[in-house]
Structures are given as C-alpha cells and as structure tokens.
Amino acid sequence: MKRAFVILALCGLIGFLVLKGRGTSTTGLHGAAMGCQWTLEWREDAVPPETLRREVSAILEKWEQVLSQWRPNSDLSRYNRGESPGPELSRVLTLADGMKEATGGAFDHHLLEQVHAAGFGPEGKGVDLSSIGKGFAADRVGERLRELGVKDFVFAIAGEVVAGDGDWPVDIEKPQIDGRSIARTVTLRNQAIATSGNYRQFIPSNEGLRTHIIDPKTGQSVIRPPSSVTVIAPDCASASAWATALFVLGPEFKDYPAGFQVSWQLP
Numbered sequence: 001m002k003r004a005f006v007i008l009a010l011c012g013l014i015g016f017l018v019l020k021g022r023g024t025s026t027t028g029l030h031g032a033a034m035g036c037q038w039t040l041e042w043r044e045d046a047v048p049p050e051t052l053r054r055e056v057s058a059i060l061e062k063w064e065q066v067l068s069q070w071r072p073n074s075d076l077s078r079y080n081r082g083e084s085p086g087p088e089l090s091r092v093l094t095l096a097d098g099m100k101e102a103t104g105g106a107f108d109h110h111l112l113e114q115v116h117a118a119g120f121g122p123e124g125k126g127v128d129l130s131s132i133g134k135g136f137a138a139d140r141v142g143e144r145l146r147e148l149g150v151k152d153f154v155f156a157i158a159g160e161v162v163a164g165d166g167d168w169p170v171d172i173e174k175p176q177i178d179g180r181s182i183a184r185t186v187t188l189r190n191q192a193i194a195t196s197g198n199y200r201q202f203i204p205s206n207e208g209l210r211t212h213i214i215d216p217k218t219g220q221s222v223i224r225p226p227s228s229v230t231v232i233a234p235d236c237a238s239a240s241a242w243a244t245a246l247f248v249l250g251p252e253f254k255d256y257p258a259g260f261q262v263s264w265q266l267p
Contacts, residue, residue: 197228
C-alpha cells in the first residue's frame with residue numbers, strides 16, 4: 001500500500017508543504033490561511049471531509065485574527081498600538097516569552113521594527129509572532145482533530161507540520177534558490193516539525209542571503225549562504241521557535257532541548 005509523502009519546503013517568509021503520491025488509504029484537504037497554503041491528510045472515516053474543512057478553517061481564522069501582524073484590527077496589531085492583550089494573545093505572548101528565555105534570547109519576538117527595516121514584514125513597532133504563530137495554530141488544529149476522533153493525520157501550514165498516530169514521511173528540501181530537490185526524509189509519529197531558512201525569499205548581498213530572520217544581538221538580518229535548519233519536537237510552536245533560534249545561532253550550536261532532532265541543510 002502506498003504511503004503518503006510530504007515535502008517540507010520554504011515558501012515566502014516561512015514555508016509550505018506539498019502532499020504528493022497520496023495512497024488510497026488516505027483522504028486529503030487543502031486550503032489557504034495565514035498567507036500560506038494548508039494541507040490535511042488522514043486515514044480514518046469517522047468525520048466527513050467537509051466537517052473537517054470547516055473545523056480547520058475556523059481554527060486558523062480564529063488564530064489569524066489573534067496573531068496576524070498584517071491585519072490592522074487583529075489582537076496583535078491592537079496590542080502593538082498600546083491596547084491590553086486579551087487572554088488568547090496573552091497565552092501566545094507567555095509562550096513566546098518562555099521560548100525567548102529557553103533559547104538564551106536567540107528567539108526574540110520583539111523585533112517587528114527590525115524585520116521591516118530589513119525589507120520584510122509590515123511597518124510598525126513591537127511584537128512579531130510570525131516565528132511561532134503558525135506553529136501554535138498548527139498545534140491547535142491537531143488538538144481539535146483529536147477531539148473529533150481523527151487521530152491518524154498529518155496537518156501542515158507553510159513549513160509547520162503536526163503529525164498524529166501512524167507514520168507520516170516528510171521530505172525535507174535542499175536549500176536551492178533555483179529548482180527543488182530532496183535532502184532527506186524523516187518519519188513523524190505524534191511529533192511536529194518546522195524549518196527556518198533563507199532560500200525562498202531573500203535580498204542578495206555580497207556576504208550571502210539577507211532574510212527576515214533577525215539576530216537579536218545586532219538587530220540585523222542573519223546572512224548565510226542558502227541554508228535551512230529543521231527541528232523535530234513534541235509540539236509545533238516549540239519546533240518553530242527553536243528553528244528560528246538555531247538559524248540565528250548557527251550549526252555549531254548543540255545545546256537545544258533533549259529529545260529534539262535538528263537537521264541543517266547547508267550548501
């Protein structure tokens with residue numbers, strides 16, 4: 001029986017995932033949210049596909065309204081203008097604060113102005129949750145799928161992926177500016193994966209590729225040759241935050257949490 005394969009790749013600022021070679025044992029849905037495509041596959045028939053589409057779309061819309069830095073009336077945009085955060089935004093801010101501490105400051109969500117100055121992201125000052133928001137939303141989708149009785153699934157939005165029961169192979173791209181090919185394949189089961197890299201949207205420089213990932217110590221873009229780092233973790237928010245932090249820290253940094261799996265794709 002043919003297994004479902006996924007390609008984890010960078011699209012725009014974060015990434016996207018394309019499902020290919022889907023076998024007869026799986027069912028799939030696709031949609032758009034948070035400025036990227038999302039994909040869901042599962043191997044059970046307990047819930048009608050259109051019910052799952054409505055549920056996934058509703059969750060992503062809810063969290064986009066909370067976390068979007070592009071929507072002027074989102075909870076985050078209002079917070080950046082000085083309003084108090086609501087309970088849902090406070091939940092993500094607390095998580096981001098914890099990730100900042102855990103990564104020694106390499107992940108820093110207070111860099112909206114610096115991201116814009118580097119040529120990426122909207123104008124403004126304050127908090128930018130793009131490096132954790134999609135992963136957090138993916139985790140919420142995974143929770144809801146389990147509540148509905150769908151346990152053997154894989155869900156992806158951009159380069160953020162959450163897998164439930166069963167084995168779900170994920171193909172990780174090589175960091176190529178032109179064309180696409182696969183660097184390696186990993187298999188997820190009750191895990192999440194996220195990638196940070198610089199080879200899909202960038203500004204060329206003499207030193208390398210300048211991208212949206214900012215070094216909090218300098219306030220400037222991290223400049224590297226085409227490269228990416230992929231993190232497998234128990235949840236997607238942590239994988240997303242650590243992928244960003246590790247891209248800042250570099251391949252020589254090894255002091256990430258026990259149980260995480262880290263893979264660099266270098267030239």
